[in-house]
C-alpha cells in the first residue's frame with residue numbers, strides 16, 4: 001500500500017448526501033476478477049450518458065477535477081453494500097482522501113484497508129471546503145496526516161481527528177497484511193511448535209496438484 | 211476456568227494478543243472458490259507476496275458452473291473467465307485444486323467435510339458466508355471478505371476479536387418427518403435473523419446429538435441466517451466415525467491422537483454462555499418459509515400471516531410487501547399452495563442423506579404436471595454414491611432432473627434460475643427477493659418436503675406421505 005503522509009491536490013466538490021456504493025460503482029461492474037481498472041466506471045451512472053459519452057456536467061468530467069485526489073461531500077458517504085469494490089473504484093480513479101460530515105461504517109473501515117484517508121468534519125466546515133474546491137486548481141487543499149490538519153488556500157487550517165493506530169498504518173504505508181507480517185516471528189514460532197507437538201495434523205498435498 | 215467449545219478452539223489458535231484485545235488468529239484451512247478469490251490473488255501478485263501455506267489451502271469451482279452436460283464449454287463469458295482465472299491462479303501459486311470435470315468437484319462446503327479437509331478443532335475460513343457449515347465438524351468456521359482472503363493467503367492468520375458465546379439447546383426427540391432443516395427453520399423463526407448477532411452459536415441437546423453429520427451441517431450452514439458469526443457442534447463419536455478413512459483425514463496412529471485431542475474440545479459442564487435459548491424438539495413441525503427472510507417460518511399446517519395482525523406499522527407494511535412479492539394472500543393456508551419448481555440441492559441439503567430422504571418420497575410417484583423438479587447433488591462423490599444406490603433411477607423415473615454438482619439454483623449466478631413469478635420449493639438457505647432469479651418466489655423447506663411438493667404440485671404435509 002502507498003504511504004499517506006501529506007497530500008496536496010485538487011479537491012472535487014460533491015454536494016450530495018447518501019452517496020451509496022451503487023453510485024460509486026454500479027453493481028453490474030462487480031463481476032470483475034480484478035480490483036484495478038474499476039476507476040473508469042466509478043460514478044458511471046452520473047459520469048456517462050446512455051450512449052457511453054461523457055456527461056459534461058458531472059464534476060469529475062470537468063477540468064481540473066478529472067485529476068482530483070480529494071472528494072468533499074456530505075453525510076453518509078459510502079452507504080449500501082459491504083463489498084470492497086467501492087474503495088477500489090475510488091482509489092483506481094485516483095482518490096486518496098474523502099472528506100464528509102459522516103460515512104457508512106463498513107465503507108469507512110474499507111477505506112483504511114485500501115490506503116484512502118476518510119476524514120469526518122462538521123457540515124459547516126465541509127461546506128466551506130467545498131467552496132474552496134469550487135475554485136479549482138488555483139485552490140488546492142493540503143491534507144497533512146502527521147499534523148492532522150487541512151491547509152486551505154486562504155492560509156487558514158482545519159484540524160481533524162483520526163484513530164492513532166490507523167494513522168500509523170497509513171503513514172507507514174502498512175496494510176493489515178503488512179502489519180501482521182511484522183509478527184512473522186510469532187507466526188512461524190506457532191507453526192513450529194504445532195509441527196513438533198501435534199504432528200498428527202494433516203496437510204493437504206495432492207498427488208496430481210495442479 | 212470453565213470454557214466453551216468456542217473458547218477452547220479460539221485459545222488454541224491465538225498467535226498473539228495485541229494491546230487493544232485484537233488477536234492474531236491462526237487459520238488451519240482456507241477454502242477458495244472462483245467468485246471471491248481473484249482480487250485476493252491479484253493483490254498478492256501486486257505486492258510481490260507469496261501464498262504462505264498452499265498445503266492448508268484448497269480450491270474448487272462451484273458458484274458459476276453449469277449443472278448440465280459437463281462435456282460442453284461454459285457459455286457465459288463472465289462465468290468462464292472467473293473459472294479460468296481460478297485455474298490460472300491455483301497453477302501459479304501451487305494450490306491443491308478440484309477440477310471442474312473431476313469427481314471431487316462440488317460445492318465448497320460439501321467438499322471440505324467429504325474430503326476430510328475440514329476437521330474438529332480447526333479454524334476454517336472461506337470468502338463465503340456459508341462457511342459456517344463446517345462448524346458441524348466441531349470447527350470454528352466463518353466467512354470472510356476479499357481483503358481478509360488476501361490476509362489469510364499472505365499470513366495464514368486473521369485479525370479478530372472474540373465473539374460472544376450462545377447456546378441453543380434442542381431437547382427431546384423430533385417427531386417423524388421432521389428433519390434438521392425443520393429444526394433450523396424453527397430456531398431462526400424463534401430468534402430472528404439478528405438473533406445470533408455477535409455470537410458464535412453452539413447447538414446442543416438430545417435432538418442435536420441424535421443428528422447425523424449431514425443434518426448437523428444443515429443446521430450450522432444456516433446459523434449465518436440467524437445472524438451468528440458461526441455455528442458449532444461438539445465433536446463426538448458420530449463425528450469421528452464420519453471422519454475416519456476420509457482422504458485428507460489423519461490415518462492410523464495419527465487418527466487416534468487426533469481423536470484424543472478432539473475429545474477434549476467439548477464445552478465444560480460449568481461453562482457459562484452469554485446467551486441461552488432452548489427449544490422442545492417435540493413441538494417442531496415440518497416447516498417452510500412464507501416470506502422473503504429466513505425468519506418468516508410457519509409449520510406446514512400454518513396460515514400465512516395477516517399484516518393487520520401486527521401492531522408495529524412498519525412491520526405490517528413489510529409483511530404486506532412480502533405477501534405482494536410472494537403472491538400470497540393474508541390468512542391463506544400454506545398447505546395446498548401450488549408450486550412451479552422444486553429444487554433439491556445447495557450446500558444446505560445436497561448430501562447423500564438429503565437425497566435419500568427425497569428419494570423415499572419420490573419412489574413410485576411422479577412429478578405433478580406443470581412442475582419442474584431438479585435434484586442437484588452437492589459433489590461428484592455424492593452423485594456417484596447416489597447412482598450406486600439407484601437413487602438417480604428413482605428420481606428420473608419420477609420425472610425429476612438428475613444434474614451435475616454445483617450451487618445451481620441456490621443463487622442466480624449460473625444458468626439454473628427461476629423466472630419472474632415462479633414459485634419454488636427450495637432446500638437452499640436464502641429466500642431473499644430475486645435470490646434464485648429476478649422475481650422468483652422461494653419457499654425454504656427440507657428435501658422431503660420439497661419432494662412431496664414436487665409430486666403433489668403444491669405444499670403438503672410430508673407426514674401424510676410416508
Ligand code: SF4
Nearest residue numbers: 340556557617620621
Ligand atoms: S450452494 Fe448456495 S449458499 Fe451454498 S455456497 Fe453455493 S451459492 Fe452459496
